Amino acid sequence: MAIETERLVLRPWRVEDAEDLYRYASHPDVGPIAGWPVHTSAENSRDIIRNILAAPETYAVVPKETGHPTGSIGLMVGAASNIGIPDTEAEIGYWIGVPFWGRGLIPEGVRAIMERAFMELGLERLWCGYFDGNEKSKRVQEKCGLRYHHTVENVSCQIDGLLRTEHLTCIAREEWEAAR
Numbered sequence: 001m002a003i004e005t006e007r008l009v010l011r012p013w014r015v016e017d018a019e020d021l022y023r024y025a026s027h028p029d030v031g032p033i034a035g036w037p038v039h040t041s042a043e044n045s046r047d048i049i050r051n052i053l054a055a056p057e058t059y060a061v062v063p064k065e066t067g068h069p070t071g072s073i074g075l076m077v078g079a080a081s082n083i084g085i086p087d088t089e090a091e092i093g094y095w096i097g098v099p100f101w102g103r104g105l106i107p108e109g110v111r112a113i114m115e116r117a118f119m120e121l122g123l124e125r126l127w128c129g130y131f132d133g134n135e136k137s138k139r140v141q142e143k144c145g146l147r148y149h150h151t152v153e154n155v156s157c158q159i160d161g162l163l164r165t166e167h168l169t170c171i172a173r174e175e176w177e178a179a180r
Contacts, residue, residue, distance in 0.1 A: 008105060021049060048097065145176060
């Protein structure tokens with residue numbers, strides 16, 4: 001299933017996307033700020049597509065202008081999230097390659113994912129988080145109507161031994177509907 005916006009197609013990841021994924025996920029300014037290590041090879045990216053990005057409700061962010069994946073966005077529903085939420089709620093995760101920063105593509109994708117979550121999946125609340133220092137991610141969440149909820153210290157991430165401070169934001173379906 002694909003989700004289409006004005007400038008994006010959000011579609012499931014394919015193993016054939018490994019080179020594109022590696023091109024953007026190997027940049028040192030992308031993964032570490034989001035809590036995951038840089039990709040080390042196209043084969044590493046292929047494994048990540050198979051083992052992580054193949055999850056339900058996880059999409060490649062494909063700008064229509066390029067036709068190639070430049071980032072990822074998805075929903076981790078209930079237990080698929082690591083923040084301890086019920087099955088009626090989900091956490092949003094996203095990133096996009098450096099050449100596409102500052103163009104409003106991720107807020108556009110997040111808004112589309114929020115609509116899917118509330119209107120099609122019937123979820124009650126959406127959560128999102130950002131680690132200290134990730135002002136770009138914080139700004140995306142603000143633009144999309146998510147509001148600060150709480151901060152968690154000493155959160156482990158996918159980078160071995162690294163503990164971070166995570167700020168969590170959320171929006172309830174009623175708040176989202178009122179803002180539409």
